[in-house]
Amino acid sequence: MIENLWKNIKKKEFSSIYLLYGSEAFLINETKQLVIQEAVDLDEEDFNLSSYDLEETAIEVALEDAETIPFLGERKVVLLHNPFFLTSEKTKSKVEHNVKKLEAYIKEPSPYTILVFVGNYEKLDERKKITKELKKNASILEAKKLTETELKNWMRQRASYNRVEMDEAALETMLQLAGTNLFLLTSEVDKMALYVQDSKLITKEIVEELVAKSLEQNIFSLVDKIITRKIDEALRIYYDLLKQNEEPLKILAIITNQFRLIYQVKGLAKTGYGQQQIASVLKVHPFRVKLAAGQAQKFTEEQLMKCISLFAEADYQMKTGGLPKNMIIEMILFQLNHDLRK
Structure with missing residues (x-):
């Protein structure tokens, strides 16, 4: 699922709306950064990249931005963090959101804006109409914690990205020493990849030598x-x-x-x-x-x-x-x- 999503983004086949949620913050952040990187030129970010915290700002303010034509370039990205109204979680936020306006926008999104909802929520409230509408119309990443097999595959792919390999014993030892945090695992694989540029192979012994235990x-x-x-x-x-x-x-x-x-x-x-x-x-x-x-x-x-x-x-x-x-x-x-x- 995430591979297809990332593949389309890299091919610049963007959706008008993305919904990124779940308990694996690393995957959410990587996907968000990929959208920004591929959709907006670096020298246009000051004009065409906006970010709103929906616990502090009403959704209609962000939608007004989304409906505004980009100042430069062909598209803009609007990030919407903490969309608590999609969940059943209680919040201290006193912001009132015009959800009806959001429902209308979802049905007819701006053709020159990529709207990205970002929430570190394990679950959304599927009973709410706004949640149903969003899940029906958006490209979705439900970033769950990866299983042991998925974590090993992730490390293999990260090693391959760095043009090296990891053997099975190295993968097992990595999980034992560094745990299951993707931020840490990715950083450690990148570090070891630099160390093994001659052999191109990360072994158990190299993991034991280089990986700092949490x-x-x-x-x-x-x-x-x-x-x-x-x-x-x-x-x-x-x-x-x-x-x-x-x-x-x-x-x-x-x-x-x-x-x-x-x-x-x-x-x-x-x-x-x-x-x-x-x-x-x-x-x-x-x-x-x-x-x-x-x-x-x-x-x-x-x-x-x-x-x-x-x-x-x-x-x-x-x-x-x-x-x-x-x-x-x-x-x-x-x-x-x-x-x-x-």
Whole structure:
């Protein structure tokens, strides 16, 4: 879907109206920038590119702009951010929109304007007439979070764009180290592509050498070391995080969330839920569920509950004073190492 949309934009086969929405901000932003790049010359942007926040500006103001003939060039782009009236979400905005005027515009859009609705909304309210009209008449990008397979395909395509390749082990390692954020994955692939200009191949070893782990991925590794009873390596990761000026309280919160996720995944899997269903229920990426499911096999439910209780006690100690915060996590790691060996 997105490939066809981008292909038409690059061929300058524009729609009069675009509707870009969903939870994957990177795809929305890339599509928006592509429309601007292909539709308006750089030296005409001051005249033929407008942007409105619909939480602050009434739609009729933007439509008046859309109906105005371009000052220079053959077309103009009008960006409409935060079209909250397409959703059932509550907003603090006090702006009143003349939706009837928008409905009329959608039926007869300006021939020299590209109108682009941009909203980071997971869902639109399909019951509303304006939503139905827009979805009937606009080119639509519903930017959902990509699956593990789609993320790997995205990285392959990005590598190919940079005239290099990534092997399967490199793709898997990238997801483990950098997570599922498309902004970060794209940036890392671009960086590694420059590094491998001679070999033209990004391998697992190169990913491990060059990719900077996110805080969450460092915590995942730390938890993995706890599970495999490698307390010295877990402490080494923890001390590295402290050197990076990460707050012990924040580190503890992410460790706690990871163990809570492992516990929830284990419980739901026990009742017969598949990984995709679990991801939907917990509202997390399926790849995180896949990793947590692997970790869950190393624990009993009782062990996980005991871990979570220890973290809750550590959180209380950090917030009420007493021992230094960094020492509290050290003690917790040693305690876990001792308890999990039983």
